[in-house]
Amino acid sequence: MTRPAALHDFSELLLRLYRLSHELPIDAFQDAALDLIKPVLAFDSSMWGTATRTDSGIDIHTIHLHNQPGEMLAAYEEVKHLDTAAVEVGKRPKSTLSFNANAWFHRKDQAQLRAYGERFEQSNFFISSDVHPQTNFVHWLSLFRSDPDAHGTENERQLLASLAPHVMQALALNRIVHLDRLESGGQAPGGSAIGDLRGVLYHADRPFEATLKAEWPSWHGRTLPDALLKHFLGGHARYSGRAVVVTHHVEQRLLFLKSRRRCLADSLTSREHTIAELLARGDTHKDIAAILNRSPATVRNHIQSIYDKLQVGNVAGLIQELRLAG
Structure with missing residues (x-):
């Protein structure tokens, strides 16, 4: 009797996640998505980003820190070569781990990594990653629990394994929606x-x-x-x-x-482009001469050069060529 209810709750969470990806700006989405996960998979802080795998650890491209200070990233750079969990999740295209930090990073030479975890209250981990095998490019999500006794369960690990692909896809959609909004100003095709x-x-x-x-x-x-x-x-x-x-x-x-x-308008000089824009808005060559503090004869010469470069003979043609240049 509990399975249908659990499936319904999971489906509702995904619907809310994808809805947020379309509604929120990119600077707010990741925190909102993580807050959405917390009621079903408790954690205290998170590190969510992309990286390339290297022999000396992951080389971070983008990073979002949730409830962690900015200095955490610099501190991690000093110990990342000791992070055997990052190596483990990178062995397969998709992988999700749940572990206790002191139990996993138990080797003597990992003492610096354990101290780092204590400093930033990362006692228990969940890590889910998606690795491109040809490029070694990784998109990963790490969730941290500060309580040393709050070990992750197998059910929780499986839940994150099911959630992580949707979380990563929702982030991709959120960025594409933002890109679409940036383009909504009528730019050139x-x-x-x-x-x-x-x-x-x-x-x-x-x-x-x-x-x-x-x-x-x-x-x-x-x-x-x-x-x-x-x-x-x-x-x-x-x-x-x-x-x-x-x-x-x-x-x-x-x-x-x-x-x-x-396009042809890209061949215009900066001065010619300014004059072309003034022509397009309806200014005469005398108006432009006054605006630019140039003689009318000089402006007429510029206008003829503009028409020649754009291969047009009137302002209507000029406007069309400027539109192609966005």
């Missing part, structure tokens, strides 16, 4: 994607893939091209290449990317 600051792509639609392959024909699609990532990490908001234009917006240590094919 093109592609979109989400990546992290290490260049790993979490989502990319087909137009995005098509535009990047036009610029980099051998691009494989799992990570951003090195030239593009270095350009953005160098502080540039816009990449203008031979065949593609890509812009980005950073939130929560994620790159929200927009791509499109290069």
